[in-house]
Amino acid sequence: MNLRKIKEGKAEIFIPDPKDYEKQGKFDPSWAPVFYNPKMVFNRDLSVIAVSVISPKKIVDALSASGIRGIRYQIESSSSSEVIFNDKNPRSVDLIKKNVEINDIHDATITNKDANSILFEIISDFVDIDPFGSPSPFILSSINATKNNGYVAYTATDLSPLEGRAVKSCKRKYDVQNIKLSFSKEIGIRVLISKIIREASILEKTAIPVLSFYHDYYYRIFMKVMRGARKADENLENLGYAIECDKCGFSSITKEMISKCPICGNNLKIVSRIWTGQLNDQDFLVKINERLANFKYLANYTNIQNLISKLIIENKYVTNYINLEFVASRYRTNVPSRSKMIECLSDATETHFDPKGIKTNKNFDEIIECIKKIN
Numbered sequence: 548m549n550l551r552k553i554k555e556g557k558a559e560i561f562i563p564d565p566k567d568y569e570k571q572g573k574f575d576p577s578w579a580p581v582f583y584n585p586k587m588v589f590n591r592d593l594s595v596i597a598v599s600v601i602s603p604k605k606i607v608d609a610l611s612a613s614g615i616r617g618i619r620y621q622i623e624s625s626s627s628s629e630v631i632f633n634d635k636n637p638r639s640v641d642l643i644k645k646n647v648e649i650n651d652i653h654d655a656t657i658t659n660k661d662a663n664s665i666l667f668e669i670i671s672d673f674v675d676i677d678p679f680g681s682p683s684p685f686i687l688s689s690i691n692a693t694k695n696n697g698y699v700a701y702t703a704t705d706l707s708p709l710e711g712r713a714v715k716s717c718k719r720k721y722d723v724q725n726i727k728l729s730f731s732k733e734i735g736i737r738v739l740i741s742k743i744i745r746e747a748s749i750l751e752k753t754a755i756p757v758l759s760f761y762h763d764y765y766y767r768i769f770m771k772v773m774r775g776a777r778k779a780d781e782n783l784e785n786l787g788y789a790i791e792c793d794k795c796g797f798s799s800i801t802k803e804m805i806s807k808c809p810i811c812g813n814n815l816k817i818v819s820r821i822w823t824g825q826l827n828d829q830d831f832l833v834k835i836n837e838r839l840a841n842f843k844y845l846a847n848y849t850n851i852q853n854l855i856s857k858l859i860i861e862n863k864y865v866t867n868y869i870n871l872e873f874v875a876s877r878y879r880t881n882v883p884s885r886s887k888m889i890e891c892l893s894d895a896t897e898t899h900f901d902p903k904g905i906k907t908n909k910n911f912d913e914i915i916e917c918i919k920k921i922n
């Protein structure tokens with residue numbers, strides 16, 4: 548395997564030379580014998596800051612590929628941590644060994660196992676699950692490996708099931724009855740959180756999201772894991788429904804199951820069961836914000852700063868997500884600009900999920916009034 552040296556954050560690593568795996572001038576990271584995706588640098592940059600907030604003593608990078616995450620976590624987030632690198636691909640493991648060595652990573656263990664096997668053998672205060680597609684096959688084992696008050700992070704790139712376009716796949720992988728709604732970009736991450744909480748409860752544990760966001764073509768979530776059957780029971784009460792009326796445009800995220808639209812009486816479209824709580828922990832976001840100044844060297848520094856500022860405001864709004872294009876079409880009016888709607892409602896903000904979306908604490912009548920007034 549011919550190697551190429553690249554720099555990401557403060558790490559320098561070898562990756563398979565992409566040139567050798569091009570097909571008709573194109574290259575996909577999955578065509579190389581060891582996976583490295585430059586499109587995920589934003590994910591890793593923000594994860595480096597989040598892990599610095601957690602400051603774990605022991606990190607498990609359960610699906611390591613080139614080892615880039617675990618290496619960056621030790622160099623940039625938490626220099627005193629022990630890191631366990633794992634990948635079931637033996638060629639990955641050979642490359643991780645090389646990359647760990649050239650980056651002077653101390654306290655590293657490198658294993659060549661199925662992630663589910665190692666995650667049932669160890670216990671750690673931070674576990675990273677960064678799979679191809681859905682993290683579902685690794686949720687139970689990763690929660691098992693996370694100690695009380697520890698953290699686990701998941702990347703999910705399977706947006707079709709999560710956003711309700713592949714309904715059967717969503718039922719299979721997440722056990723959620725999904726359907727495409729006008730605000731499915733946010734529902735997707737709530738489906739994933741619901742699955743994590745339901746899996747955790749099997750182990751008499753529970754989890755709450757401290758950082759969750761959508762970027763480019765994936766979701767990324769950091770969850771805090773807590774032990775206790777009672778805590779698990781209580782948190783299951785926070786699962787509920789996303790509802791939407793195709794006729795008048797009313798929508799909500801709610802713990803109560805209702806089947807008829809409270810505005811016009813039409814039958815509602817329903818997604819069941821999803822997380823209905825906050826997507827981020829305000830303190831965790833503020834801590835990330837406070838640390839940002841230490842990470843000015845990151846390639847995505849400005850974009851991360853923008854996202855965190857948005858999440859801090861967005862986190863104050865849970866229930867009403869309005870897709871302006873969808874609602875305006877129900878009233879046959881022009882789509883109002885986001886800024887004018889936010890000004891009119893006065894208690895509203897942009898959502899990072901969607902350039903057409905706003906979040907507000909105002910009720911549906913006030914939203915419609917603003918749409919009509921702006922027109």
Ligand SMILES: C[S@@+](CC[C@H](N)C(=O)[O-])C[C@H]1O[C@@H](n2cnc3c(N)ncnc32)[C@H](O)[C@@H]1O
Nearest residue numbers: 582610611612634635636660661662677678679
């Ligand atoms: C998306 S890549 C990981 C990328 C890496 N975390 C990064 O940030 O560059 C997924 C990796 O998981 C490995 N993998 C897939 N299934 C696995 C399993 N059941 N156990 C362990 N490793 C697995 C693959 O070999 C691949 O290297």
